[in-house]
Amino acid sequence: xxxxxxxxxxxxxxxxxxxxxxxxxxxxxxxxxxxxxxxxxxxxxxxxxxxxxxxxxxxxxxxxxxxxxxxxxxxxxxxxxxxxxxxxxxxxxxxxxxxxxxxxxxxxxxxxxxxxxxxxxxxxxxxxxxxxxxxxxxxxxxxxxxxxxxxxxxxxxxxxxxxxxxxxxxxxxxxxxxxxxxxxxxxxxxxxxxxxxxxxxxxxxxxxxxxxxxxxxxxxxxxxxxxxxxxxxxxxxxxxxxxxxxxxxxxxxxxxxxxxxxxxxxxxxxxxxxxxxxxxxxxxxxxxxxxxxxxxxxxxxxxxxxxxxxxxxxxxxxxxxxxxxxxxxxxxxxxxxxxxx
Amino acid sequence: xxxxxxxxxxxxxxxxxxxxxxxxxxxxxxxxxxxxxxxxxxxxxxxxxxxxxxxxxxxxxxxxxxxxxxxxxxxxxxxxxxxxxxxxxxxxxxxxxxxxxxxxxxxxxxxxxxxxxxxxxxxxxxxxxxxxxxxxxxxxxxxxxxxxxxxxxxxxxxxxxxxxxxxxxxxxxxxxxxxxxxxxxxxxxxxxxxxxxxxxxxxxxxxxxxxxxxxxxxxxxxxxxxxxxxxxxxxxxxxxxxxxxxxxxxxxxxxxxxxxxxxxxxxxxxxxxxxxxxxxxxxxxxxxxxxxxxxxxxxxxxxxxxxxxxxxxxxxxxxxxxxxxxxxxxxxxxxxxxxxxxxxxxxxxxxxxxxxxxxx
Numbered sequence: 295x296x297x298x299x300x301x302x303x304x305x306x307x308x309x310x311x312x313x314x315x316x317x318x319x320x321x322x323x324x325x326x327x328x329x330x331x332x333x334x335x336x337x338x339x340x341x342x343x344x345x346x347x348x349x350x351x352x353x354x355x356x357x358x359x360x361x362x363x364x365x366x367x368x369x370x371x372x373x374x375x376x377x378x379x380x381x382x383x384x385x386x387x388x389x390x391x392x393x394x395x396x397x398x399x400x401x402x403x404x405x406x407x408x409x410x411x412x413x414x415x416x417x418x419x420x421x422x423x424x425x426x427x428x429x430x431x432x433x434x435x436x437x438x439x440x441x442x443x444x445x446x447x448x449x450x451x452x453x454x455x456x457x458x459x460x461x462x463x464x465x466x467x468x469x470x471x472x473x474x475x476x477x478x479x480x481x482x483x484x485x486x487x488x489x490x491x492x493x494x495x496x497x498x499x500x501x502x503x504x505x506x507x508x509x510x511x512x513x514x515x516x517x518x519x520x521x522x523x524x525x526x527x528x529x530x531x532x533x534x535x536x537x538x539x540x541x542x543x544x545x546x547x548x549x550x551x552x553x554x555x556x557x558x559x560x561x562x563x564x565x566x567x568x569x570x571x572x573x574x575x576x577x578x579x580x581x582x583x584x585x586x587x588x589x590x591x592x593x594x595x596x597x598x599x600x601x602x603x604x605x606x607x608x609x610x611x612x613x614x615x616x617x618x619x620x621x622x623x624x625x626x627x628x629x630x631x632x633x634x635x
Numbered sequence: 636x637x638x639x640x641x642x643x644x645x646x647x648x649x650x651x652x653x654x655x656x657x658x659x660x661x662x663x664x665x666x667x668x669x670x671x672x673x674x675x676x677x678x679x680x681x682x683x684x685x686x687x688x689x690x691x692x693x694x695x696x697x698x699x700x701x702x703x704x705x706x707x708x709x710x711x712x713x714x715x716x717x718x719x720x721x722x723x724x725x726x727x728x729x730x731x732x733x734x735x736x737x738x739x740x741x742x743x744x745x746x747x748x749x750x751x752x753x754x755x756x757x758x759x760x761x762x763x764x765x766x767x768x769x770x771x772x773x774x775x776x777x778x779x780x781x782x783x784x785x786x787x788x789x790x791x792x793x794x795x796x797x798x799x800x801x802x803x804x805x806x807x808x809x810x811x812x813x814x815x816x817x818x819x820x821x822x823x824x825x826x827x828x829x830x831x832x833x834x835x836x837x838x839x840x841x842x843x844x845x846x847x848x849x850x851x852x853x854x855x856x857x858x859x860x861x862x863x864x865x866x867x868x869x870x871x872x873x874x875x876x877x878x879x880x881x882x883x884x885x886x887x888x889x890x891x892x893x894x895x896x897x898x899x900x901x902x903x904x905x906x907x908x909x910x911x912x913x914x915x916x917x918x919x920x921x922x923x924x925x926x927x928x929x930x931x932x933x934x935x936x937x938x939x940x941x942x943x944x945x946x947x948x949x950x951x952x953x954x955x956x957x958x959x960x961x962x963x964x965x966x967x968x969x970x971x972x973x974x975x976x977x978x979x980x981x982x983x984x985x986x987x988x989x990x991x992x993x994x995x
Contacts, residue, residue, distance in 0.1 A: 608844055
């Protein structure tokens with residue numbers, strides 16, 4: 295195969311990955327336990343702009359489409375993109391393919407925050423805010439303990455992440471011990487990670503931060519290439535390594551915590567998607583970051599479509615991505631022995 | 636030669652007889668002291684025919700033991716009945732001296748269990764790993780039992796617990812009382828065509844989306860559970876989690892919200908369901924047919940579930956129970972089971988259900 299043909303094929307693949315979430319989004323609008331025919335689906339969409347053109351559309355179609363499916367699909371895309379980009383960015387700066395978006399303690403911090411809120415603030419106060427704050431706090435604790443500036447080696451950050459995670463898990467157990475069984479039921483449901491009750495309010499809470507963080511990391515993508523070359527090389531190229539690494543960690547934390555706060559813990563996305571993308575387009579972060587965003591959005595949409603399409607039962611997406619993720623990750627590991635960063 | 640042949644013949648006959656005798660001994664031993672039960676998880680367990688020391692980690696069984704006047708055989712409790720069961724303290728004051736062996740994370744302190752020397756342990760089937768983990772570690776038979784929303788299962792439990800505790804007479808008295816009430820309910824509801832029966836969705840366990848896949852009180856009260864027949868989330872669980880769209884597709888006539896929670900602990904309320912714009916097209920919401928019902932209380936209470944069925948008859952067919960006083964009936968039923976007057980009213984104060992049962 296000639297070089298130009300290869301490039302053309304590569305370019306087509308990249309365009310396909312970027313367009314795929316939009317295609318899946320349109321298809322996903324037609325999937326769900328409440329049956330709406332394609333004609334009625336189009337009619338419902340048009341009738342919102344021009345009510346007289348489809349006067350016979352039942353109001354329930356609008357509720358299903360605009361109050362249930364649309365926010366859920368948008369949230370799935372935003373969360374998929376966030377977790378994937380966070381995973382890819384952290385893998386780049388830590389120069390380690392096994393790093394994931396929760397490695398610095400976000401998940402256990404957020405879980406503890408959600409538990410505190412559910413136990414002490416009651417139902418009037420959604421657990422999102424507390425989950426978000428404690429997710430961020432966990433990562434700040436990791437950075438604070440591991441030390442900033444030149445002293446913070448990547449290994450010490452990762453190890454501190456493990457320790458802080460364990461600490462927040464222990465605190466979670468303490469809260470669970472004192473929680474009433476009724477609160478525990480709500481907490482376990484949150485911990486499983488689910489898009490089941492996603493609404494516009496969840497989007498309003500999380501989307502501004504997710505979009506800001508994603509945009510920043512996508513714009514920053516070329517510097518990730520420099521950071522992933524190693525501290526000395528990056529410094530030689532004039533990059534303030536430690537400051538920029540902390541910035542990447544902060545942005546990855548921001549989008550992961552925003553995602554986790556509204557849907558709970560959805561594992562494996564930040565590990566599988568960047569690996570899949572690297573297998574397809576190589577290790578250049580200028581491509582890996584935006585394509586991870588698009589592929590992550592597609593991955594979570596697809597996973598959610600399977601959940602919504604196969605049965606009336608709501609399988610928590612966190613369980614589903616783990617079941618799907620582990621064999622897929624093993625497969626990718628075998629395929630991508632040579633290409634990881 | 637002849638002597639040798641005779642000797643071998645004698646030995647063969649003797650061996651045959653010894654083997655036969657041993658087989659009879661084994662069977663007798665099995666039939667005399669042990670019986671085999673199949674629990675809710677499908678485990679086949681050998682249990683003693685009679686037991687004196689019982690550890691119950693299953694609130695439903697603990698309540699049945701007290702109702703059978705066999706509470707004195709309890710040697711330990713699970714955390715829920717000690718900490719969160721408002722009624723248990725009243726129906727069984729002796730519980731205060733019993734140790735608690737479990738924690739909210741389902742873990743069990745095995746050392747305490749060994750020290751308590753129970754003959755049998757009753758566990759909840761929803762905690763899948765606990766029964767085998769204790770049984771294998773300690774060699775004590777652990778039976779995971781639950782009614783899973785079925786009256787038949789509940790009555791079988793009462794019968795089994797009655798048998799192993801030697802309270803057969805009391806068990807059959809309670810079973811007869813239960814059946815008599817059910818027959819009366821059946822007569823009150825009368826024969827109804829399927830289209831006259833309200834289609835009911837139950838929002839249980841602190842979530843709008845969690846629903847029991849079998850719920851005897853709804854069926855007995857003449858309703859149809861829209862989620863009947865769905866697969867539960869796991870074996871030993873009474874419920875499933877469904878999608879929001881599926882609830883809209885079912886379009887139930889009535890939505891019942893789990894009400895067995897103190898008001899401050901309710902994660903899902905009737906007000907939330909009624910004001911949820913995603914559900915506004917549902918018949919139940921449009922017609923204002925969203926109510927609380929009692930529901931599980933860390934599994935069932937045999938008395939409360941009977942009261943709940945009466946409550947649901949009144950809810951579904953108010954014309955059939957026009958002058959019926961639920962609170963008085965509730966107190967009578969609880970007294971039959973637990974031997975004390977006014978128990979249902981006391982429970983109502985703890986769980987604040989007086990408001991919603993009187994609204995009907």
